[in-house]
Amino acid sequence: MNYIEKLRTSEDMVTPGMSACQGCCGELVLRRILQISGKNTIVCVPPGCMSGAGVVGWDYQTGMKIPVHIPLLTNTASFLSGVSQMYQRKGRGDVNMIAVAGDGATADGGFQSLSGAAERNEKMLYVCYDNEGYMNTGFQRSSTTTKGSRTSTTPIGEAINGKQQPSKYVALIMSMHALQYCATASPSHMQDMVAKVERGLAESKKGFAFIHVIAPCPTGWSFEPDMSIQIAKKAVASNMFPLWEKYNGNYYITVENKKPIPVKEFLQSMGKYKSLTDDDIAQIQKEADTKYETLKKLASE
Amino acid sequence: MSKRVHISPLANEGMYILDTASWRTERPVMNKEKCIECGLCLTYCPVNAIIFDENKYKITYNYCKGCGICAVECPKKAIDMVPEGGGK
Ligand SMILES: Cc1ncc(C[n+]2csc(CCOP(=O)(O)OP(=O)(O)O)c2C)c(N)n1
Ligand code: SF4
Ligand code: SF4
Ligand code: SF4
Ligand SMILES: [Mg+2]
Numbered sequence: 001m002n003y004i005e006k007l008r009t010s011e012d013m014v015t016p017g018m019s020a021c022q023g024c025c026g027e028l029v030l031r032r033i034l035q036i037s038g039k040n041t042i043v044c045v046p047p048g049c050m051s052g053a054g055v056v057g058w059d060y061q062t063g064m065k066i067p068v069h070i071p072l073l074t075n076t077a078s079f080l081s082g083v084s085q086m087y088q089r090k091g092r093g094d095v096n097m098i099a100v101a102g103d104g105a106t107a108d109g110g111f112q113s114l115s116g117a118a119e120r121n122e123k124m125l126y127v128c129y130d131n132e133g134y135m136n137t138g139f140q141r142s143s144t145t146t147k148g149s150r151t152s153t154t155p156i157g158e159a160i161n162g163k164q165q166p167s168k169y170v171a172l173i174m175s176m177h178a179l180q181y182c183a184t185a186s187p188s189h190m191q192d193m194v195a196k197v198e199r200g201l202a203e204s205k206k207g208f209a210f211i212h213v214i215a216p217c218p219t220g221w222s223f224e225p226d227m228s229i230q231i232a233k234k235a236v237a238s239n240m241f242p243l244w245e246k247y248n249g250n251y252y253i254t255v256e257n258k259k260p261i262p263v264k265e266f267l268q269s270m271g272k273y274k275s276l277t278d279d280d281i282a283q284i285q286k287e288a289d290t291k292y293e294t295l296k297k298l299a300s301e
Numbered sequence: 302m303s304k305r306v307h308i309s310p311l312a313n314e315g316m317y318i319l320d321t322a323s324w325r326t327e328r329p330v331m332n333k334e335k336c337i338e339c340g341l342c343l344t345y346c347p348v349n350a351i352i353f354d355e356n357k358y359k360i361t362y363n364y365c366k367g368c369g370i371c372a373v374e375c376p377k378k379a380i381d382m383v384p385e386g387g388g389k
Contacts, residue, residue: 007343017320022366023366023368025347225366228370229370
């Protein structure tokens with residue numbers, strides 16, 4: 001069965017009417033992951049756009065067809081570690097343990113619990129949908145926000161011109177743990193993403209699997225909702241978001257980028273980068289090039 | 302969808318499946334003469350408003366938010382975004 005056949009025949013686990021904005025890639029990613037994992041799944045969605053948009057609840061009723069927990073912004077991976085351990089003890093290691101968490105809940109507040117769970121090689125699949133900011137509370141900067149990006153806490157003005165620091169490459173940091181599986185994915189490359197979710201789920205039965213997914217956000221990033229997939233495509237095509245995976249200790253680039261487009265094409269397709277100077281763009285270009293070179297070296301070892 | 306379906310009680314008022322169809326300013330309309338049944342529109346619809354039924358891809362309008370992603374991603378330009386005008 002190819003990936004399109006899988007997606008068209010699998011059941012949607014999420015409430016149909018959820019309040020994520022038009023064109024939200026977070027919603028797309030959430031639905032696809034849970035379509036692949038199916039009913040035999042427990043999911044953890046910490047505070048953020050995806051839980052806020054209507055997928056969590058209480059009193060035995062939720063916005064999902066499967067059990068969903070809303071942990072704290074800071075403890076998703078440790079919370080799910082406990083659930084996973086208990087299910088194994090009860091002889092139910094077959095149940096998929098999945099976290100779908102924002103970049104804030106992953107790379108900032110939740111980072112110590114995430115790193116701890118990866119180091120202990122806890123059995124789960126942890127997916128970070130990265131919209132590069134705290135979207136649910138009004139687009140504050142996060143550590144994954146790209147340098148020069150306008151956010152509500154790093155505005156464009158006389159004192160500063162958007163975020164002052166480069167983004168933290170959380171996927172590469174996670175891959176340096178001795179974990180079971182680590183990958184990056186983009187909803188624009190759906191076949192690749194579906195394959196990685198399947199592999200991540202299989203590996204999560206043996207240990208910790210982590211997938212970092214780019215999730216363009218029309219509302220925060222300032223672009224038209226119909227452009228979400230185009231923007232994700234450009235992020236991959238410009239090496240702002242290369243697609244790779246690591247398993248059995250080896251790195252693989254899964255979508256080779258022989259002729260990258262200039263990062264400028266990606267940056268200029270949305271409003272949050274509108275005040276970047278030529279120097280800023282040159283620096284972001286250099287960072288993207290270095291990132292891809294580093295990955296190529298890791299993949300050739 | 303006028304009936305409010307109770308899915309997720311929060312406090313006394315509760316939380317309901319949202320009528321996201323009411324957000325639409327434009328409606329995606331599929332032109333079956335151009336469509337090659339490739340399924341890309343279905344894979345990219347964030348809402349899962351596109352279904353595969355009787356061997357054909359079809360747009361459903363109960364929850365479609367009118368984002369326009371399907372129209373942009375269709376390789377055959379077989380989906381037009383048409384103003385909602387008088388509503389749904
Ligand atoms: C410790 C803590 N601080 C702040 C909040 C408020 N809060 C709720 S959601 C959210 C944003 C989370 O951002 P992210 O994880 O990136 O998810 P997104 O909203 O972008 O989808 C914040 C700051 C919280 N719930 N807990
Ligand atoms: S603010 Fe962005 S991430 Fe949040 S629901 Fe809207 S589009 Fe999605
Ligand atoms: S307009 Fe958006 S929500 Fe509606 S069918 Fe197309 S992709 Fe889905
Ligand atoms: S993407 Fe276009 S051609 Fe392909 S199934 Fe959808 S409408 Fe038809
Ligand atoms: Mg975020």
